[in-house]
Amino acid sequence: MxxxxxxxxxxxxxxxxxxxxxxHNGEEYHSLTDKIKHKSQNYHKTQISSEKYxxxxxxxxxxxxxxxxxxxxRKGKIKSYACIECHSxxxxxxxxxxxxxxxxxxxxxVHATKDMMDCMTCHNGNNMNxxxxxxxxxxxxxxxxxxxxxxxxxxxxxxKGGAHGKKIVGWAPPRASMTCVNCHNPHNPSFKKRWPARxxxxxxxxxxxxxx
Amino acid sequence: xxxxxxxxxxNLNSIKKKSSGSCSCGKTSGGCGSHSKxxxxxxxxxxxxxATIGSERKKDGFDQVFDVQMDRRTAFRKLxxxxxxxxxxxxxxCSVTTGEDSKEKAQIxxxxxxxxxxxxxTDAEKKGTVDRLVRSYQLRTGKTIHMTSENAEEDVLFGYxxxxxxxxxxxxxxxxxxxxxxxxxxxQMQYIRIHEMKDGEGFKFDEADDNYxxxxxxxxxxxxGTQCFHCDNPPCVEVCPVQATWREKDGLVVIDYDWCVxxxxxxxxCPYDGRRFNWSxxxxxxxxxxxxxxxxxxxxxxxxxxxxCTFCVQRSxxxxxxxxxxxxxxxxxxFGNLLDPNxxxxxxxxxxxxxxxxxxxxxxxxxxxxxx
Numbered sequence: 001m002x003x004x005x006x007x008x009x010x011x012x013x014x015x016x017x018x019x020x021x022x023x024h025n026g027e028e029y030h031s032l033t034d035k036i037k038h039k040s041q042n043y044h045k046t047q048i049s050s051e052k053y054x055x056x057x058x059x060x061x062x063x064x065x066x067x068x069x070x071x072x073x074r075k076g077k078i079k080s081y082a083c084i085e086c087h088s089x090x091x092x093x094x095x096x097x098x099x100x101x102x103x104x105x106x107x108x109x110v111h112a113t114k115d116m117m118d119c120m121t122c123h124n125g126n127n128m129n130x131x132x133x134x135x136x137x138x139x140x141x142x143x144x145x146x147x148x149x150x151x152x153x154x155x156x157x158x159x160k161g162g163a164h165g166k167k168i169v170g171w172a173p174p175r176a177s178m179t180c181v182n183c184h185n186p187h188n189p190s191f192k193k194r195w196p197a198r199x200x201x202x203x204x205x206x207x208x209x210x211x212x
Numbered sequence: 213x214x215x216x217x218x219x220x221x222x223n224l225n226s227i228k229k230k231s232s233g234s235c236s237c238g239k240t241s242g243g244c245g246s247h248s249k250x251x252x253x254x255x256x257x258x259x260x261x262x263a264t265i266g267s268e269r270k271k272d273g274f275d276q277v278f279d280v281q282m283d284r285r286t287a288f289r290k291l292x293x294x295x296x297x298x299x300x301x302x303x304x305x306c307s308v309t310t311g312e313d314s315k316e317k318a319q320i321x322x323x324x325x326x327x328x329x330x331x332x333x334t335d336a337e338k339k340g341t342v343d344r345l346v347r348s349y350q351l352r353t354g355k356t357i358h359m360t361s362e363n364a365e366e367d368v369l370f371g372y373x374x375x376x377x378x379x380x381x382x383x384x385x386x387x388x389x390x391x392x393x394x395x396x397x398x399x400q401m402q403y404i405r406i407h408e409m410k411d412g413e414g415f416k417f418d419e420a421d422d423n424y425x426x427x428x429x430x431x432x433x434x435x436x437g438t439q440c441f442h443c444d445n446p447p448c449v450e451v452c453p454v455q456a457t458w459r460e461k462d463g464l465v466v467i468d469y470d471w472c473v474x475x476x477x478x479x480x481x482c483p484y485d486g487r488r489f490n491w492s493x494x495x496x497x498x499x500x501x502x503x504x505x506x507x508x509x510x511x512x513x514x515x516x517x518x519x520x521c522t523f524c525v526q527r528s529x530x531x532x533x534x535x536x537x538x539x540x541x542x543x544x545x546x547f548g549n550l551l552d553p554n555x556x557x558x559x560x561x562x563x564x565x566x567x568x569x570x571x572x573x574x575x576x577x578x579x580x581x582x583x584x
Contacts, residue, residue, distance in 0.1 A: 032444045032576040036369065040551040040558075046367050048531040158584065162556020163375070163564055164543060171548040172531030175556065183543065191542060196383040199425040202400035 050170035057168065059176055060142055067160045070176040072168065074142045081141070087128035091120075110188040112151075122147055122186070148180045313351055320348045330468040330507065331458055335363070341470075342507055349512075357503040359511060362529040364462035370523050370578065371463070371550040372534075373560045374437055377584040378544035381406055381428035381435035388539030389439075392524060393510040394502055396494035403488065403521040404439045404536060415569075437545075439536075440465065440486035440521035441569070441577030448478035448487060457518070463550075463578055464525055466508040467518055474516040483570050484577070487520045523547070550578070 029035035058073040075081050086103070087094065094100070111117055124132035124139075131139040131147050139146050149156035158164035165183065168176040180186070327333075327341055338361040346359050386404045395401040407420035411432050420436075429435065442465050449457050449465065456471035457478055479487045493515040505511040506526035513519050524534035528547070532538075537545040548557035560566065566580040 032578070035444070036550045039367075039369065040553050043367055043551050043553060046365050046549065046552070048365055048368065048529070050531045053532065154584070158564075161559035161563055162546065162548075163373075163560045163582070164378075164584075166540070166543040167533060167537075167556070169538075170530075170532040171528070171537075171555070171557075173552070173554075175554075177556075178543075183541070191380055193427045193429065194382065196381060196406075196425060196428055197387045198383045198402075200400050200402065200423050203423045 046172065048172045049174070050172040050176070051174065053169035054174070054176055057176070059168075062143070064160050070168075070174060071145070071179040072182060074144060074179070074181065078141065081129075083128035091125035091128065107187050110190075111186070144186070145180050148186075317348065317351050320344045320351075324348070324470070327470070329455060329471050331455065335361075338507065345507075345511065353498070355498065355501075355503070357501075357505055357511075359505040359507060360526065361507045364460045364464070365529065366461075367549075367551050368462040369550040370442065370528060371548060371557045371561075372442075372523065372579045373546040373557055373564075373566065374579065374581050375544040375546070375584065376434055376436050376581055378542045379406070379435040379437060379540075380542055380544075381408060381424070381430075381433075382541060384539045384541060385437065385536035385545065388535040389521070391500065392502055392527070392535035393522075394494070394496050394505075394512060395488075395519075396490060396492070396513075397497070397500075398495050399490075399492060401488050401490075401494075401519075403486075404437055405485070407436045407438065408433050409436055436581070437536075438484060438486075438569070439579075440482075440523075441484055441575075441579035442521075442523060444576035444578060445574060447481040447483065447573075447575060451477040451481040453477065460508075462529070464508075464523055464528075465520075466522055466525065467520065468508070469511070469513050469517045469519065472517040474518065476518065478518055483573055483575065487518055490515050490517055490519065 029038065054070070058076060059070040060073050061068065061070055080086070109117065109119070120132075121134075122131050124130045127138065129141075131141060131144060133139055133147065134150050145156070145159070155164050159177070159180070162175070162177065165180075166178045168178055184190075324341070324344055328337070330338065330341070333341070342359050342361045346357055349355065349357050383406055386402050386406065389395070389404050390397075390402060393403065395403070405422040407417060407422045408424045408428075408430065409415060409420045411434060413419075415436070424430070442459075442463055444459070444463065446457075446459055446465050449459055452458075453475060454471060454473050456473065457465065457467045459465050474489070476489055479489060490513055494513050496512070501512075502510055504526055506522075506529070509522045509525040521534075524532075524536075528534060533547050537547045546557055546560055548555040550557060550561075552558065560582060561580060564582040566582045568577045568580055571577075
């Protein structure tokens with residue numbers, strides 16, 4: 001008799017545990033990554049959008065691999081575009097003509113080495129309104145990232161995914177990211193040394209007081 | 213103290229004497245059995261202890277604050293101080309001689325004094341307190357601020373990633389943060405710290421310099437920023453005795469500055485030095501005040517309350533990036549919605565090698581570091 005009760009209650013307990021233990025206990029997750037994974041399964045768009053911040057910006061939509069996003073339009077930002085207003089003839093003809101003038105004297109190329117790069121590595125001598133790929137194909141100024149990505153492949157991958165570079169206004173969709181030339185000067189692309197924007201004199205004072 | 217009370221009562225000199233002639237049964241003479249000839253009274257015991265240990269007997273933290281001997285006059289003065297504020301408010305609001313403005317001011321002060329915890333407020337109540345704060349600021353300074361109380365949005369969980377190979381130590385983020393969040397200019401409070409670490413020596417926060425002033429990036433160093441990590445399991449929230457700080461649905465750890473009592477337990481509990489305390493009344497020059505504010509974010513704080521990074525709640529809940537993200541010239545800071553599988557922050561977490569600080573503590577910070 002006693003055995004029977006023990007068995008029945010034992011089975012009952014097991015049966016209950018089966019249901020209780022498998023249930024997701026409300027907000028309880030083993031880890032944050034589990035929580036993110038689980039909660040994003042039924043993700044449908046948020047109400048928050050950054051569209052209104054992008055209204056007054058000129059943007060173009062690009063698709064690279066599985067990523068589609070907006071980047072700033074470029075040609076309108078270049079002061080002396082279109083280039084053919086001066087470069088009316090192909091470059092080799094202009095250089096050899098009698099009215100040869102030194103142009104773009106303010107641009108000094110500090111990008112890779114002289115052996116590796118000169119103006120013509122990127123600029124298209126036959127059509128100055130365009131850039132040129134390593135194989136001589138035309139690249140539009142609005143899509144200059146295609147030019148950079150020929151060498152900087154890992155940066156290009158990170159940029160496409162969003163690990164490299166900045167967003168234009170906010171985190172909310174639609175995604176609008178800056179393109180290479182918005183942060184890097186293509187003729188001198190590295191970030192320069194400079195003094196920090198802040199020095200906290202109060203911290204210095206407090207730490208000095210602590211030592212005394 | 214012989215009585216075993218669970219609650220605290222003010223120790224006014226007169227009350228203490230009571231115990232000498234009575235016992236727990238309430239009778240003042242004989243019969244209850246708990247008195248015997250050789251049991252010494254409390255007073256005798258105290259004097260005996262004083263005689264042996266004397267000045268070495270020190271009160272602990274709680275007693276030092278609460279068990280202060282004070283004369284009746286000071287006690288009553290302290291007790292009635294807060295009542296007077298209320299009474300003053302009532303009398304101004306009822307008086308016929310005071311102006312409309314000061315009446316309204318008193319009315320606002322009264323309602324603000326007795327409002328509830330923001331966490332428990334309905335949307336209408338939240339709007340109420342925001343409107344009062346805006347009006348109060350207008351009455352006091354003549355300037356209009358714009359304050360909101362947006363709630364956390366569904367399907368949003370904020371997360372942050374920091375690229376330690378990109379940060380150059382320029383500290384533009386620190387400046388942007390201070391301007392955006394109306395931090396005290398006198399004490400030069402800053403939520404963000406940028407640590408200059410030596411290459412090849414790992415993360416040694418005790419040896420790193422977080423207040424350098426030389427050309428950056430310095431040779432042989434890398435830079436790493438810390439701020440509030442908005443832990444998913446925040447120890448600071450656990451320890452708050454008045455629930456003035458909590459984690460919102462979208463993951464932001466926020467503070468109700470009007471509910472905070474300034475005990476600084478949270479400051480001690482935070483393993484990342486994410487919290488700051490206002491030792492003095494925060495001051496910001498009028499023309500530098502950021503007037504786009506959120507109740508839980510950058511509204512003006514007062515003396516004696518905690519504050520910290522809120523991922524710029526006033527910006528992030530509108531879809532914008534926190535000020536530090538926008539200010540960074542190197543793109544080392546990435547912010548976004550962890551629940552959106554297409555967000556850039558998710559791409560970083562899934563495709564880069566990320567880590568967090570002190571992961572073994574189980575605090576689950578929503579702030580990841582990664583390298584190129």
